[in-house]
Amino acid sequence: MITVSHVTKRFGDFVALDDVSLEIPDGSLTALLGPSGSGKSTLLRIIGGLETADSGTVEIHGDDVTSVPPQKRGIGFVFQHYAAFKHMTVRDNVAFGLKIRKTPKDRVDSRVDELLTIVGLAGFAMRYPQQLSGGQRQRMALARALAVEPKVLLLDEPFGALDAKVRAELREWLRRLHDEVHVTTLLVTHDQEEAMSIADNIAVMDNAHIEQVGGPRELYDRPANQFVMGFLGPVARFDRSLVRPHDIAIDPGPDGGGREAQVRRVSYLGFEVRVELVLPEGEPVFAQLTRTEAEQLDLATGDIVWLRTAGGTALAA
Amino acid sequence: MKYVLRYSALAYLGALVLVPLGMILYRTFEHGFAAFWESISTPAAVSALTLSLIIVAIVVPLNVVFGLVTALALARGDFRGKGLLQAVVDLPFAVSPVIVGVALILFWGSGGWLNDAVPVIFSLPGMVLATTFVTLPFVVREVEPVLHEIGTEQEEAAATLGASKWQTFWRITLPAIRVGVSYGVVLTVARALGEFGALTVVAGGVPGESQTLTLLVHARYIDDHNAFGAYSASTLLMFLAVLTLFVMTALQRRRA
Numbered sequence: 128m129i130t131v132s133h134v135t136k137r138f139g140d141f142v143a144l145d146d147v148s149l150e151i152p153d154g155s156l157t158a159l160l161g162p163s164g165s166g167k168s169t170l171l172r173i174i175g176g177l178e179t180a181d182s183g184t185v186e187i188h189g190d191d192v193t194s195v196p197p198q199k200r201g202i203g204f205v206f207q208h209y210a211a212f213k214h215m216t217v218r219d220n221v222a223f224g225l226k227i228r229k230t231p232k233d234r235v236d237s238r239v240d241e242l243l244t245i246v247g248l249a250g251f252a253m254r255y256p257q258q259l260s261g262g263q264r265q266r267m268a269l270a271r272a273l274a275v276e277p278k279v280l281l282l283d284e285p286f287g288a289l290d291a292k293v294r295a296e297l298r299e300w301l302r303r304l305h306d307e308v309h310v311t312t313l314l315v316t317h318d319q320e321e322a323m324s325i326a327d328n329i330a331v332m333d334n335a336h337i338e339q340v341g342g343p344r345e346l347y348d349r350p351a352n353q354f355v356m357g358f359l360g361p362v363a364r365f366d367r368s369l370v371r372p373h374d375i376a377i378d379p380g381p382d383g384g385g386r387e388a389q390v391r392r393v394s395y396l397g398f399e400v401r402v403e404l405v406l407p408e409g410e411p412v413f414a415q416l417t418r419t420e421a422e423q424l425d426l427a428t429g430d431i432v433w434l435r436t437a438g439g440t441a442l443a444a
Numbered sequence: 445m446k447y448v449l450r451y452s453a454l455a456y457l458g459a460l461v462l463v464p465l466g467m468i469l470y471r472t473f474e475h476g477f478a479a480f481w482e483s484i485s486t487p488a489a490v491s492a493l494t495l496s497l498i499i500v501a502i503v504v505p506l507n508v509v510f511g512l513v514t515a516l517a518l519a520r521g522d523f524r525g526k527g528l529l530q531a532v533v534d535l536p537f538a539v540s541p542v543i544v545g546v547a548l549i550l551f552w553g554s555g556g557w558l559n560d561a562v563p564v565i566f567s568l569p570g571m572v573l574a575t576t577f578v579t580l581p582f583v584v585r586e587v588e589p590v591l592h593e594i595g596t597e598q599e600e601a602a603a604t605l606g607a608s609k610w611q612t613f614w615r616i617t618l619p620a621i622r623v624g625v626s627y628g629v630v631l632t633v634a635r636a637l638g639e640f641g642a643l644t645v646v647a648g649g650v651p652g653e654s655q656t657l658t659l660l661v662h663a664r665y666i667d668d669h670n671a672f673g674a675y676s677a678s679t680l681l682m683f684l685a686v687l688t689l690f691v692m693t694a695l696q697r698r699r700a
Contacts, residue, residue, distance in 0.1 A: 177600050197603045204604035210597035214619040223615075224605035268601075275605060 128153050129174060129279055129311065134183030136169055143169040145335040147183070151279075153187050156305045156312045158322035160358070161332030167315045170332070174313065175281045188278055204273030204312075207284040208313055209264040209412050211256035217243070218252040223240070224275035242270040245304070262293040269301075282314040286321065298325055306339065319359050323347070331355050347441055356442055365412050365436065367444055374439030375414040376434050377402065377424055385433030388412065393426050402426060402432065465682065471672065472679040483676035484561030488651045492660040493680065498568070499656065500636045503575045507632050508625065511583025516617075518584070527605055536580045544577050545645025566654045574642035579635045590624035591617075623685035626692040633688040636680055657681050 136144040144166045150155045159167040172178040173181040174185055176197035182298045184193045192200050212220050221242055225235045228437040243249045246266040248259075256264055265285055272280060285301075286294040302325040305312055316322050322329050331354075339351040350356035356369055363372040366386070376386050388404040391411070400421035402414045412434065416424070426432070472480050483489065516535060518526065552564035553648065564570035602612040618625075618631070640658050643649070649659035657677055665674035674680070 175604060177604070197600075198606050198608065200604075202604055206597050206601060208597060210601035212598055212601075212616060223602070223607075227606045227611060271601075271605065330686065 129186060129313065130184075130186040131170070131174065132184045132186075134170070134180045134185065136166075136173060136178065136180050142335050144173070144180070147335070147337055149337055149340065151300055151313055153188075153311055153313060154309050155327045156302070156314065156325060157328040157330065158326035159313060159315045159330050160319060160322040161317065161330060162358070163317055165332040166335045167317075167332045171281050171283055171313060171315045174279075175202050177201050179206070203275065203277035203280045204371060205268050205272050205280070205282045205285045206267070207287045209256070209261075209268045211264050216253050216255055216429040217248060217259070217426055220256065221270045221274050223271060228275065229396060234251070238274060242257055242274055245273075245307075246270040257411075258327075260293075261289045262297055265289065265297065266300075269304075273310070277310065280310050280312040282312065284315055287316075292378070301325060323359070331358060333358070350440065350442065353444075356440065361415070362412075363412050363414065364444055365434065368436070368441040369444050370436050370441045371415075371439050372401075373412050373415040374441075375412070375437055376435050376437035377414060377416065377420075377426070378435065379424060380433060381433050383433060383435055386433035388432055388434050390426050390428055390430045390432060392428060393421070395421075404432070406434075426438055447682050448680040458693050468675050468682075471675040475672075479672070480676050480679065483673050485659060485678050488655065489657075489660060489673075489677060490675070491652045492655050492657045495568075495571075495655065496637055496657040496681075496684075498544050499571055499575050500633055502572050503636050504629060504632055506576055507579055510580070511587060511628060513623070514584045514682060515587035515591055519588050520596070533581050533584050541574075541639065541641030542548050542577050542645055545574055548577070548642070548646050549572055564646065568652060568654075570646040571643055571656070572655065574646045575639050577634045578639055578642055579632045582631040582635065583625065586628035586631070587624040590621045594620045620667075625638060626696055630689050630692050634685045637684055657684075 129149075130147040131147060134144050134147045135142075147166070147170060149170075160168060161167045169178060173180050175186075176192065176195060179379055180193065184191055186192065187200060187202070212223065215223070218239055221239045222235050225238060230238075238345045239252075240249070243252055246269055248263060248266055248270065251259065251263065251267075256267065259267065269285075286297050289297065300322055301314075305325075306404075314322075314326065326343065328340065329346055331338045331346065333354050339346060339355045341349075346355060347359050350359060352370060353362075356362055361372050363371050363375060364370075365375060376383070376385070381387070386406065388406050391403040391405055394403075395418070398418055400416045400418055402416060402421070404412050404414065406412060414434070426433070484493070514529070517523075518530060518533075548570060552570065554565075564573065594617075598616050599612050602616045603609075607615065637656075638658055639656070640662065643656060643659060644662075647654035647656070647659070649655040649663055651660075651663070653655060657664065658681065661674045661677045661681065664670040664677060
């Protein structure tokens with residue numbers, strides 16, 4: 128368990144973290160999610176010992192590590208831009224922490240082989256980082272961090288520098304790896320889809336504060352405020368409330384008790400169909416339908432329909 | 445257009461650098477290798493060569509250590525007076541070497557502030573001081589931008605993997621900046637061998653005593669009217685500079 132209590136950090140006049148407290152359960156994969164500048168990377172770096180908090184404490188597994196240097200915190204850290212040791216082979220990169228700990232050579236060799244197999248780089252041991260793709264470099268960095276058997280694994284936007292396809296692959300791969308290795312993992316990301324798809328637990332940050340902590344579904348269905356609701360998914364303003372666009376139902380007639388609206392535009396985005404409408408007062412609103420629903424309604428620009436909310440989340444606007 | 449640029453650059457370099465240096469080489473070996481050898485193996489020449497090498501052997505390690513510490517402080521540190529340190533590091537480039545020599549005598553010489561506390565004038569310590577002064581910026585100025593370029597992530601990664609500051613420096617930082625360090629060394633060696641102004645003032649160039657190879661070239665050419673002797677000593681100097689370049693390049697290859 129990682130326990131952060133009342134941590135505050137300023138850079139000059141800028142407040143990066145304002146009295147932040149957070150608990151990360153053992154063995155979980157937790158995401159720190161927020162826009163850039165929200166303080167999430169600073170919080171991660173304070174947990175890792177790469178920055179020092181102005182006030183507040185950090186505990187890892189019950190030990191107060193607030194003033195312990197990163198070398199002695201028992202952490203593994205993975206950086207957005209890999210931080211590969213460019214003058215060393217993949218094997219030497221992964222072995223670095225073990226060699227620093229004066230691990231016997233045969234033990235280093237077997238551990239490195241094991242890790243390279245786990246991260247799928249067994250055939251790349253003698254290559255240099257420049258000879259690897261971005262995704263491979265980040266897997267090497269992960270193996271390097273795991274080699275020293277850290278108590279917690281800290282990942283700072285680990286897939287942020289990769290293209291979308293590789294990012295999605297690595298994301299799934301990391302989730303599977305976590306299910307095997309079970310090391311308490313904290314991952315910083317600004318990508319809500321990434322957080323929702325791999326984390327057990329998400330802490331949403333904005334403006335130096337933690338806004339809400341919970342499972343992906345809980346946050347999506349019961350957001351504590353407009354910021355969390357807006358950050359985790361699309362939001363439509365309807366009937367003086369904020370609702371998810373897929374919670375707006377479209378009726379062809381007034382019998383459902385809905386409000387009258389006119390269709391402006393219908394976009395087919397594969398499975399999802401996005402309908403832009405306008406209310407009589409001129410207020411725009413948009414709804415998401417499934418392909419099947421849209422086909423049944425057979426909507427076209429200019430049609431008059433009736434809108435109502437069909438369950439789901441609503442926050443007062 | 446491409447050729448105009450290329451050949452004008454070549455002509456410029458040729459007229460300014462290659463042809464004059466080439467002529468020295470030609471004059472040196474005009475009468476064969478034996479004459480050259482004889483000219484550089486006189487007692488004065490051997491003594492001058494030895495003195496030059498001793499100065500280089502002391503100055504280079506001093507300025508490498510100082511240069512690395514300063515470059516790290518400038519690139520990684522955050523302290524008051526950093527701007528001042530930046531300016532002071534460049535001072536030896538800005539000040540004429542002759543002024544450096546005069547300043548050293550003023551500070552260390554008889555009647556100066558330290559009033560002969562250490563024998564400086566006409567002796568090795570003074571020559572080392574003067575040469576260290578004029579070559580001080582090279583390592584700093586070659587290494588500092590490389591430190592900025594490599595950033596701090598690799599060093600942070602090493603720290604999270606358990607490496608102490610010292611281990612991180614030796615295993616991560618130094619290998620990453622070694623190209624900058626070796627350029628700094630090459631420039632320092634070349635400049636140290638070639639130093640004239642400051643040494644003329646503090647050393648005076650007494651043959652066999654305080655005459656470096658560069659001072660010997662000057663003495664032979666101007667005082668002794670021995671042009672051939674000056675060409676030979678010049679060729680030896682150029683050979684030493686080129687040798688340094690080769691050694692550093694070879695070291696880089698081996699470690700890359």
